Amino acid sequence: MKNNQTREEVLEIIMDIFVVEIGFIEREEISPTTHVTNDFKIDTDDNTIFINAVEKHFDMLAPEGEWEKIAVF
Incomplete structure (x- = not known):
């Protein structure tokens, strides 16, 4: 994980990216x-x-193929 971030911190970043990108x-x-x-x-x-x-x-x-398995944050 980037800069020793916790799982929770990474999830927050991913959720923020999701909101911005999906719109x-x-x-x-x-x-x-x-x-x-x-x-x-x-x-x-x-x-x-x-x-x-x-x-x-x-x-x-x-x-390749890994992202299809991801559906839940």
């Missing part, structure tokens, strides 16, 4: 247990933009 969801509507695909009906394009923003923020690249 139509309020921060109060999401939590660490939110299922982004089912709860908000996020489409593939929105999901790709979100994933790219997370990868850029954390300077990482997730292995």
Whole structure:
């Protein structure tokens, strides 16, 4: 994790990125247990933009196929 951040700190950053990138969801509507695909009906394009923003923020690249497994923060 970047700069020895805790899991909770990383989740907060990811949720903030999600809100900014998706654009139509309020921060109060999401939590660490939110299922982004089912709860908000996020489409593939929105999901790709979100994933790219997370990868850029954390300077990482997730292995192909791994992001599809992620649905809950």
